[in-house]
Amino acid sequence: MGKFTLPEVPYAYEALEPHIDAKTMEIHHTKHHQAYTNGLNDNWDKLPTEMQGKDLPDVLASISTVPESVRGAINFHGGGYDNHRLFWNNMKPNGGGAPGSSIGDAINKAFGDFNTFKEQFSTKTTAIQGSGWGWLVLNPKTKNLEYKAMPNQTSPRTEGLVPLLGLDVWEHAYYLKYQNKRVDYVGAWWNVVNWDEVDNRYSKAK
Ligand code: MN3
Numbered sequence: 001m002g003k004f005t006l007p008e009v010p011y012a013y014e015a016l017e018p019h020i021d022a023k024t025m026e027i028h029h030t031k032h033h034q035a036y037t038n039g040l041n042d043n044w045d046k047l048p049t050e051m052q053g054k055d056l057p058d059v060l061a062s063i064s065t066v067p068e069s070v071r072g073a074i075n076f077h078g079g080g081y082d083n084h085r086l087f088w089n090n091m092k093p094n095g096g097g098a099p100g101s102s103i104g105d106a107i108n109k110a111f112g113d114f115n116t117f118k119e120q121f122s123t124k125t126t127a128i129q130g131s132g133w134g135w136l137v138l139n140p141k142t143k144n145l146e147y148k149a150m151p152n153q154t155s156p157r158t159e160g161l162v163p164l165l166g167l168d169v170w171e172h173a174y175y176l177k178y179q180n181k182r183v184d185y186v187g188a189w190w191n192v193v194n195w196d197e198v199d200n201r202y203s204k205a206k
Pocket of ligand 1: 028032084
């Protein structure tokens with residue numbers, strides 16, 4: 001067995017119904033996230049020994065130092081592994097609403113108000129071409145929150161950003177229920193956002 005194991009989803013597959021259906025959750029977790037886990041294990045062994053002792057987020061944050069022969073695979077599978085464990089935890093049953101506490105204040109500061117943020121996040125994430133993720137991130141250089149769209153499984157960490165809230169818009173995340181209507185999936189997803197978790201990540205990172 002490799003270093004990485006499939007992280008658990010902290011609620012039942014049906015718990016996010018009707019916004020995200022149980023079958024999509026099950027396949028997404030047991031097939032897709034498992035595949036990134038397997039790919040990461042296969043490629044982690046090819047890293048220089050001292051790099052294998054590092055935490056995955058640190059390796060992603062210094063992706064340019066990963067040997068070229070394995071960089072693309074670590075970027076893809078490592079990003080996929082990390083992105084999905086963040087994703088399961090930044091959702092919960094009966095989530096949503098507008099955030100309070102420090103993350104709410106930071107969103108207001110960066111975007112004006114929550115509805116403006118939500119609209120920008122939704123519009124830009126819906127418009128991602130092909131497969132990718134929409135993210136709310138902390139930029140450690142400016143201490144401000146930003147929106148960032150990332151292609152495929154590339155982590156915001158690879159650009160020095162701290163991921164706080166992620167939305168997977170690969171078709172595998174929504175096609176069974178929403179087919180081509182990504183905009184409807186994005187709209188429904190706001191009902192399951194776990195703001196306590198996002199606030200927790202923000203508090204640790206700022
Ligand atoms: Mn996915």
